[in-house]
Amino acid sequence: MPKVLISDKLSPRAVDIFTERGVDVDVKPGLSPDELAAIIGEYDGLAIRSATKVTRDILDAAPNLKVVGRAGIGVDNVDIPEATKRGVVVMNTPFGNAVTTAEHAITMILSLARQIPAANESTQAGKWEKSRFMGTEITGKRLGIIGCGNIGAIVADRAQGLKMRVMGYDPYLTPENATRLGIEKVELDELLAQADFITLHTPLTDGTRNIISADALNKTKKGVRIVNCARGGLVDEMALAAALGTGHVAGAALDVFENEPATDNILFGMDNVVATPHLGASTTEAQEKVALQVAEQMADFLVKGAVTNALNMASVSAEEAPILKPYMVLGRQLGSFLGQVESEGLQSVSIELDGKAAVLNPEPIVASTLAGLLGPVMESVNMVNAAAVASANGIAVSTVRHDRQCDYETLLRVTIKHASGSRTIAGTLVGGDKARIVEVQHIAVESDFPAHLLYLRNYDKPGFIGDLGTLCGKYGVNIATFHLGRRDVGGEAVALVEIDGELPDSMLGDLRALKQVVRVDALQFQQ
Numbered sequence: 001m002p003k004v005l006i007s008d009k010l011s012p013r014a015v016d017i018f019t020e021r022g023v024d025v026d027v028k029p030g031l032s033p034d035e036l037a038a039i040i041g042e043y044d045g046l047a048i049r050s051a052t053k054v055t056r057d058i059l060d061a062a063p064n065l066k067v068v069g070r071a072g073i074g075v076d077n078v079d080i081p082e083a084t085k086r087g088v089v090v091m092n093t094p095f096g097n098a099v100t101t102a103e104h105a106i107t108m109i110l111s112l113a114r115q116i117p118a119a120n121e122s123t124q125a126g127k128w129e130k131s132r133f134m135g136t137e138i139t140g141k142r143l144g145i146i147g148c149g150n151i152g153a154i155v156a157d158r159a160q161g162l163k164m165r166v167m168g169y170d171p172y173l174t175p176e177n178a179t180r181l182g183i184e185k186v187e188l189d190e191l192l193a194q195a196d197f198i199t200l201h202t203p204l205t206d207g208t209r210n211i212i213s214a215d216a217l218n219k220t221k222k223g224v225r226i227v228n229c230a231r232g233g234l235v236d237e238m239a240l241a242a243a244l245g246t247g248h249v250a251g252a253a254l255d256v257f258e259n260e261p262a263t264d265n266i267l268f269g270m271d272n273v274v275a276t277p278h279l280g281a282s283t284t285e286a287q288e289k290v291a292l293q294v295a296e297q298m299a300d301f302l303v304k305g306a307v308t309n310a311l312n313m314a315s316v317s318a319e320e321a322p323i324l325k326p327y328m329v330l331g332r333q334l335g336s337f338l339g340q341v342e343s344e345g346l347q348s349v350s351i352e353l354d355g356k357a358a359v360l361n362p363e364p365i366v367a368s369t370l371a372g373l374l375g376p377v378m379e380s381v382n383m384v385n386a387a388a389v390a391s392a393n394g395i396a397v398s399t400v401r402h403d404r405q406c407d408y409e410t411l412l413r414v415t416i417k418h419a420s421g422s423r424t425i426a427g428t429l430v431g432g433d434k435a436r437i438v439e440v441q442h443i444a445v446e447s448d449f450p451a452h453l454l455y456l457r458n459y460d461k462p463g464f465i466g467d468l469g470t471l472c473g474k475y476g477v478n479i480a481t482f483h484l485g486r487r488d489v490g491g492e493a494v495a496l497v498e499i500d501g502e503l504p505d506s507m508l509g510d511l512r513a514l515k516q517v518v519r520v521d522a523l524q525f526q527q
């Protein structure tokens, strides 16, 4: 039974879902990095929020880890490139807390406009400072949204309800979507120059880090108010503190900080700052949704092979997973055949899909084929990282889905080009789910993918089968099945010989010495 660790505070619904779906689960929030590293080795899955940092060190200590599930949106606390290298799927729940976070941003805008937190504190202290807390109306004010994705779009909708004029900066926002969302699409400088309120809703990436820098703040309108419910690193905190100090920025509301937990920060204690402890996603409703969703996604992956909302792998739905599985196995075995025969100097691989295979989601089939192909040569290659490993090694990958008449209900052909030539193999599914070779080097020959298979290239000359049989007898190797194919009479031929057990090394030399034999490979296939 797969085993998952929940290392942050998740709704208990997650535990119920894991258990119902056949996954063992331990709940240990608040572990230090060392404590997590000490136990992560025993788990197949890790469910987190933003507190757990899934660093390279944690991944190094997690040889059995297959999936990291983020109950939430931002995954900047996960080293995704390192996870991908190790074949660990990283998934998030991209929608579950979006509404709640957008509501927090709107709350922050209103809190700033009317100085609610400071007014509350003063009033409860018995001061009644009515004239100190003069506010600003938001109706008709310009709201600049940086990042108009899920959350930004919801903020735009709610802000329009409050009669704000909304403009947005997002390089990936199409003019059509901007019109649909009622957002005036502008460049960053224009937004900075015109907005009365600026709210940030981008992920933290190299492209967005410090997007609100000292320079950007210099371009803003005097009296601007800034809201950040996205990620701490988006705003240069020193520059913001300086701009608040001079009064150029009238107020800032921050849910997220450069260093979290933020127990000490240059912005704390300033009059015009509202701060919350990364509460954007913290409502009962949102936490139920993300916990339930992450547990469903992780359990479906670990138990059924379904991939949903993965950031480093193509999606495979729970319905698709059982349909795709035999095709993925066929791809893996065909890839493995070629990878075992030709491991050096791979330049390109082409994967052709015919018949039923051509109408399926090709990405998982291609990923599985690449994993089979590269597995014999490179350590720790799997479906998650195979495409990245191929690309990192300069291997060009192409996929062709044929829409044509085909002799087989399904045909998958894998062709590799390498330093000294090319190789190709094709296979089908017998009875809908049993992988079978039907061609090697364009020579028709049929075989399953048994645990031990001898692949011989020979010349079609009398005596070959007798010599092979004699050698098998001499070494005590039992032949289970024997398949022959040839290009033409007396010409190039292929033999695929299933044997019971491993081929003795010394027999390989004797086989290669047979006069009709061009090459021999002893192949093994995962069953």
Ligand SMILES: NC(=O)C1=CN([C@@H]2O[C@H](COP(=O)(O)OP(=O)(O)OC[C@H]3O[C@@H](n4cnc5c(N)ncnc54)[C@H](O)[C@@H]3O)[C@@H](O)[C@H]2O)C=CC1
Binding pocket: 072, 073, 074, 075, 094, 097, 098, 101, 146, 147, 148, 149, 150, 151, 152, 169, 170, 171, 172, 173, 201, 202, 203, 204, 207, 208, 229, 230, 231, 255, 256, 278, 279, 280, 281, 282
């Ligand atoms: N405070 C909290 O508790 C929460 C914070 N978040 C944060 O909010 C962020 C946004 O979440 P979603 O809207 O769901 O993500 P999303 O992926 O739907 O939207 C992000 C948008 O940012 C845009 N973007 C990317 N680079 C940009 C750039 N350089 N300039 C302007 N726009 C850029 C993208 O095109 C995209 O439209 C998350 O990445 C997460 O860090 C999310 C949930 C809760």
Ligand SMILES: O=C(O)C(=O)COP(=O)(O)O
Binding pocket: 049, 050, 051, 071, 072, 073, 074, 075, 097, 278, 279, 280, 281, 282
């Ligand atoms: O979903 C996100 O990106 C968040 O920032 C929410 O963080 P949390 O799950 O509350 O630690």
